[in-house]
Amino acid sequence: MIEPxxxxxxxxxxxxAGFIDSIAGGGGLVSLTAYFAAGLPGPVALGNNKFSSxxxxxxSVWNYGRNGSILWSIAGVSAAFTIIGSHIGAELALLYSDKxxxxxxxxxxxVLTILVLIPRKERSSLILPRSAVFVLASNxxxxxxxxxxxxxxxxxxxxxxxFSFMGIPLLKSAGMTxxxxxxxxxSALVTFILSGSVIYWxxxxxxxxxxxxxxLGSRFAIRHGAKAIKPLLVVVIIxxxxxxxxxxx
Numbered sequence: 001m002i003e004p005x006x007x008x009x010x011x012x013x014x015x016x017a018g019f020i021d022s023i024a025g026g027g028g029l030v031s032l033t034a035y036f037a038a039g040l041p042g043p044v045a046l047g048n049n050k051f052s053s054x055x056x057x058x059x060s061v062w063n064y065g066r067n068g069s070i071l072w073s074i075a076g077v078s079a080a081f082t083i084i085g086s087h088i089g090a091e092l093a094l095l096y097s098d099k100x101x102x103x104x105x106x107x108x109x110x111v112l113t114i115l116v117l118i119p120r121k122e123r124s125s126l127i128l129p130r131s132a133v134f135v136l137a138s139n140x141x142x143x144x145x146x147x148x149x150x151x152x153x154x155x156x157x158x159x160x161x162x163f164s165f166m167g168i169p170l171l172k173s174a175g176m177t178x179x180x181x182x183x184x185x186x187s188a189l190v191t192f193i194l195s196g197s198v199i200y201w202x203x204x205x206x207x208x209x210x211x212x213x214x215x216l217g218s219r220f221a222i223r224h225g226a227k228a229i230k231p232l233l234v235v236v237i238i239x240x241x242x243x244x245x246x247x248x249x
Contacts, residue, residue: 006038007205014052014206018213021053022060023221023229025156025177026236028053029243031210032153040199047189047197048206054185056210061182063218064175071168074137075176078159079183081138082145086184089149102151102244109241112161116233128167136166141180148184154240156181157233170226178218 013034021027031053035045064070128136140162148155156177163173192198221228 002039002199002202004201007202010034010038010202010206011209014209015213018053018056018210019217019220020213020232020236021056021156021181022063022178022214022217023174024232024236025158025160025174025181026154026239027156027213029153029236029239033243040202043192043195043197044199047192047195048199048203050185050189050192051198051203052206052210054182054189055207056214057178057182057185059211060178060214060218061175063215063222064178067175067222069172069175069222070179071172071176072179074134074168075179077134078137078141078176079180081141082148082180082184083187085142085145085147086149086187087145089146089151092146092150102247105151105244106241109237109244113234113237115165116161116230116237133166133168137163140166144180145184153243154236155184157236157240160229160233170229171221174221174229 014031017027017029017031017034019027020030028049032045032049035049036042040048061070065072140159144155144158144162147158159177159180160170160173163176164170168176
């Protein structure tokens with residue numbers, strides 16, 4: 001039985017998760033862990049996590065969009081491909097173990113950390129045609145959607161880094177990631193609501209906390225740009241690395 005006092009534990013952690021997620025992605029590593037630690041069973045923890053994060057992400061989309069930090073045409077196509085990939089990934093998760101993917105990520109995450117830390121001026125700067133960016137963004141979104149459906153943690157981080165390496169400024173990459181996340185979250189949330197996996201007396205206060213965290217975090221990112229986003233990307237990569245190692249042990 002979940003006690004009302006659990007909210008005193010959950011609300012600040014969901015706020016922190018929203019703040020992190022709105023800037024660099026990966027807030028689910030904090031929020032989902034918090035729901036499990038509060039004693040919610042698996043499907044209910046997942047359902048409430050989607051409930052709170054969906055509303056928080058929509059606030060981030062609003063803030064980034066109002067600031068002009070979203071390339072809507074690319075973000076829209078990316079969102080569609082993410083939903084397709086996520087559905088296929090979920091089907092694959094029912095058939096295969098995630099141990100192989102975990103092992104691959106243990107190798108890939110240190111490489112991602114190095115790439116994030118390298119100053120942009122030290123990378124080769126290739127100006128891609130818009131059509132090429134559409135193709136790359138579609139493929140990136142499909143693959144991250146596949147990953148999200150199959151495994152999940154750190155999806156926003158992968159999208160932000162991927163968009164950035166296409167030559168899209170880091171702030172716009174973060175904004176576009178929120179559009180993709182929002183579409184995927186809404187799709188999953190409908191499923192959880194229909195299955196009765198959302199406890200609203202927990203979900204609504206946590207959603208308000210997530211909204212506050214995302215509102216503050218997205219404004220912080222807009223104000224400080226790459227200087228705010230890069231360090232948090234590294235933090236999320238480290239959190240994901242620890243999470244994977246803990247799961248595998």
